[in-house]
Amino acid sequence: MTGITAEGKPAPRTGRLVGVRSVKAAPHELDEERLVRLVAKGDRAAFEELYRRTSPWMAVRLRRRCVDEQIVAEVMQETYLAVWRAAGAFAGAGVGGTATGWLWTIAARRLVDAFRRRAHHAEPPPAAAVPDLAPAAEEEALAATVGGDVGDALRCLAPELRQVLQAMVLDGLSVRETAVLLGLPEGTVKTRARRARIAMRRALT
Numbered sequence: 477m478t479g480i481t482a483e484g485k486p487a488p489r490t491g492r493l494v495g496v497r498s499v500k501a502a503p504h505e506l507d508e509e510r511l512v513r514l515v516a517k518g519d520r521a522a523f524e525e526l527y528r529r530t531s532p533w534m535a536v537r538l539r540r541r542c543v544d545e546q547i548v549a550e551v552m553q554e555t556y557l558a559v560w561r562a563a564g565a566f567a568g569a570g571v572g573g574t575a576t577g578w579l580w581t582i583a584a585r586r587l588v589d590a591f592r593r594r595a596h597h598a599e600p601p602p603a604a605a606v607p608d609l610a611p612a613a614e615e616e617a618l619a620a621t622v623g624g625d626v627g628d629a630l631r632c633l634a635p636e637l638r639q640v641l642q643a644m645v646l647d648g649l650s651v652r653e654t655a656v657l658l659g660l661p662e663g664t665v666k667t668r669a670r671r672a673r674i675a676m677r678r679a680l681t
Contacts, residue, residue, distance in 0.1 A: 508575035516563035527556055530576060534583055541657060547590045554590075555583040584647040588656050595656075629679035637672035644669055 504525060506514070511529075514522035531552065538548045559579060566578045630638060643654040644665075651669070655662045 508579075512559075512563050512566050512575045512578070515560065516566070523556075523560060526559070526575075530579060531556075534580065537580070538583060538587060542587060542591075547587070547594070551583060551586045551590055554586045555579070558582050558586070581648045584643075584649055584657075585653065588649065588653045591656050629676050632679065633672055633675055637668050637675065640665055640668040641672040641676070 506522070506525070508526065508529065511522045511526040515526060534555070535548065535552060538551055539545075542548055542551075559582065566575060630641070633641065639658060640654060640660075643649045643657055644651070649657060651662050651665050654660075654669075655665045658665070660668075
């Protein structure tokens, strides 16, 4: 990763940005949320620290979903470019969520976009609109943590159900995005998601 210029373009790590403030505290002493807020103010040092801290696990997580190293590299670049440009979207939101969760949501959607670019086929017809429903209890729990009873229940799911639930709940992807990511028909994604939620409800009650 070479860093991002003030204009939103890759720049050598040795370059400097005009008008960028330095971090008052040592970057390694700050949590990810504080780093993102400093990135939103154009802080290069905070951006470099955020990348150093989060890029290893992000690369591993992307490789679990994509074996093409070129796509993984492209998604990593696009993700951190988006972070530099749009960090204010997180910094200005004072409710819920974590910086790492926000960052992974960007990466997951960039991965879906990359798959679509490589598909070379027409988009499927729009799916029928589904009315908005309040999130089920297991979805709220999964969104917050995968430890304890929730983690145990998730790990007990059949692999094909677990990967759908992880994409839709943990990664925050839509049915269509999940279908692209996993290479499945949308109807199969909906069926597996329904089966996974039923299994999770039973395990958590």
